[in-house]
Amino acid sequence: xxxxxxxxxxxxxxxxxxxxxxxxxxxxxxxxxxxxxxxxxxxxxxxxxxxxxxxxxxxxxxxxxxxxxxxxxxxxxxxxxxxxxxxxxxxxxxxxxxxxxxxxxxxxxxxx
Amino acid sequence: xxxxxxxxxxxxxxxxxxxxxxxxxxxxxxxxxxxxxxxxxxxxxxxxxxxxxxxxxxxxxxxxxxxxxxxxxxxxxxxxxxxxxxxxxxxxxxxxxxxxxxxxxxxxxxxxxx
Numbered sequence: 001x002x003x004x005x006x007x008x009x010x011x012x013x014x015x016x017x018x019x020x021x022x023x024x025x026x027x028x029x030x031x032x033x034x035x036x037x038x039x040x041x042x043x044x045x046x047x048x049x050x051x052x053x054x055x056x057x058x059x060x061x062x063x064x065x066x067x068x069x070x071x072x073x074x075x076x077x078x079x080x081x082x083x084x085x086x087x088x089x090x091x092x093x094x095x096x097x098x099x100x101x102x103x104x105x106x107x108x109x110x111x112x
Numbered sequence: 113x114x115x116x117x118x119x120x121x122x123x124x125x126x127x128x129x130x131x132x133x134x135x136x137x138x139x140x141x142x143x144x145x146x147x148x149x150x151x152x153x154x155x156x157x158x159x160x161x162x163x164x165x166x167x168x169x170x171x172x173x174x175x176x177x178x179x180x181x182x183x184x185x186x187x188x189x190x191x192x193x194x195x196x197x198x199x200x201x202x203x204x205x206x207x208x209x210x211x212x213x214x215x216x217x218x219x220x221x222x223x224x225x226x
Contacts, residue, residue, distance in 0.1 A: 031212060036217075042219055045217065046214055046215075046216065100157075103154065104153075104154060105153070
């Protein structure tokens, strides 16, 4: 079945460091791919998405490129801030439908 | 406006209480969802409504009873809950059920069952 594997944290970085959170998926066809972010004590927010191969999603300095050859959708940011501390979830629609399959989440802590 | 609102933000209830969680969206979305999220885990799907009709029940215990009174509102009625039901309950919506549209989440209701 459809699944998402993302690196498990926690990840601790200093401010202005480079961030990569790996995400790979198993799915039939070429689904849309999503990154959601959950700040402490809050619900999930859509961070970015890509709907087809080679698409690059970007938002708030974060980027992720849909790579069908490696079935990956890694999240990157060139310079993290303390305010980026959160849990990041990679997700895809299950069997082409809207119920989302989530990765386990990666907790990021950025220290000043 | 891509906002999904949920009330209350926090809820503490006893095992014999009856309470309800409410969710509202005004984006014209026809699919609405309830998720349950335990600490340090991803959200787990509970229910899906499409055009105000229940489409998916992920084998959720009957002490959780969803209701969709109209296309903008989604309720989750709670009765005789157990302490292990304590969690963050998230509502979400999307344009249509059965597509790959983006799901928009509310801020959640943090439920504690004593």
